[in-house]
Amino acid sequence: GKGMKKVRFQAHRGVCSEFPENTLIAYQAAVDQGYDIIEMDCKFTKDDVCIMFHDKTVNRTARLNGESFGPDPIPVGNFSYAQFLEMDLGVWKGEQFRGEKVLTLTQALEFVAGQSIACKIDNVWETFPPHQRKILLDICQKANLSERLGITCARLETLKEALQALPEAQIHWDGDNDTATLDAVSALVRGRKLTVWVCYDNPISAWFKGRRATREICDQVRAYGEVGLWLLVEHSEGIRAIEEFGADVIETNGQLKPIR
Numbered sequence: 001g002k003g004m005k006k007v008r009f010q011a012h013r014g015v016c017s018e019f020p021e022n023t024l025i026a027y028q029a030a031v032d033q034g035y036d037i038i039e040m041d042c043k044f045t046k047d048d049v050c051i052m053f054h055d056k057t058v059n060r061t062a063r064l065n066g067e068s069f070g071p072d073p074i075p076v077g078n079f080s081y082a083q084f085l086e087m088d089l090g091v092w093k094g095e096q097f098r099g100e101k102v103l104t105l106t107q108a109l110e111f112v113a114g115q116s117i118a119c120k121i122d123n124v125w126e127t128f129p130p131h132q133r134k135i136l137l138d139i140c141q142k143a144n145l146s147e148r149l150g151i152t153c154a155r156l157e158t159l160k161e162a163l164q165a166l167p168e169a170q171i172h173w174d175g176d177n178d179t180a181t182l183d184a185v186s187a188l189v190r191g192r193k194l195t196v197w198v199c200y201d202n203p204i205s206a207w208f209k210g211r212r213a214t215r216e217i218c219d220q221v222r223a224y225g226e227v228g229l230w231l232l233v234e235h236s237e238g239i240r241a242i243e244e245f246g247a248d249v250i251e252t253n254g255q256l257k258p259i260r
Helices: 024-032 081-085 105-113 123-127 130-143 156-165 179-189 215-222 235-243
Strands: 008-012 037-040 042-044 050-052 118-121 149-153 170-173 194-199 226-232 249-252
Touching: 008 024, 008 226, 024 037, 024 105, 037 105, 042 123, 042 130, 050 105, 050 130, 105 118, 105 130, 118 170, 123 130, 123 149, 130 149, 130 156, 149 156, 156 170, 156 179, 170 179, 179 194, 179 215, 194 215, 215 226, 226 235, 235 249
Parallel strands: 008 037, 008 249, 037 118, 118 149, 149 170, 170 194, 194 226, 226 249
Antiparallel strands: 042 050
16 A cells, blocks of 8 residues: 555644643653643632633542542632642542642743643633633743644634744644634744644534544645644544545544554
8 A cells, every 4th residue: 555654643642542641741741652742621719729620620530638629610710729729639530649649831831841742721711711821821931842742723813812922832723724824823823833623423423513534625625724634533543534434634532542
């Protein structure tokens, strides 16, 4: 067959299938296992510290003095950064991860700076109030990672903010992927490195309301930038993503290992 092109592998929340998501140990695993990009999620504490955390609530992944926060959802924003430092973000995933602490965005980007890996900020940042978006973009700017930092957008207004604040960052588009929208994105991005993300149809993405990857959609997207496919878990899905859809980047929870 034809030579395989180099596909980049992105670790969703770090290698979250094996390690507690969005912690240093999960990010380190992405480096150790040969991933190309770490996908990171941000939230803000009550006192406006940007931390690495996926859920809107602390219940699933945080423990305090060995105890869970119980069934009633408690928002991340109820707690200060100092209070987060008291929590354990590892033990929910396994006893061997006990003691894993919260990471700030600043610390996460410092970690990336010391490696050869790239990183990508998830699009949830677009939902933060303006002052928090500014804090996040300022931290990204100061990290000085140039094109090793990617930022994900699904809204044109916040895409403009990101482009202005981060002149060298790679742009990841995660919004509508019809040609009218992509024409608008393309006009704003103006030749900067762009990856357009398309949802791979599998059980893990069943919640997603948008359209699923087909060869036709991926071919249309390729006219604008690289094709990213999320979220893959099976080896067979990886093969199909590469051979049928021509993926440039594959996002996986860590079950799919980079081809080296």
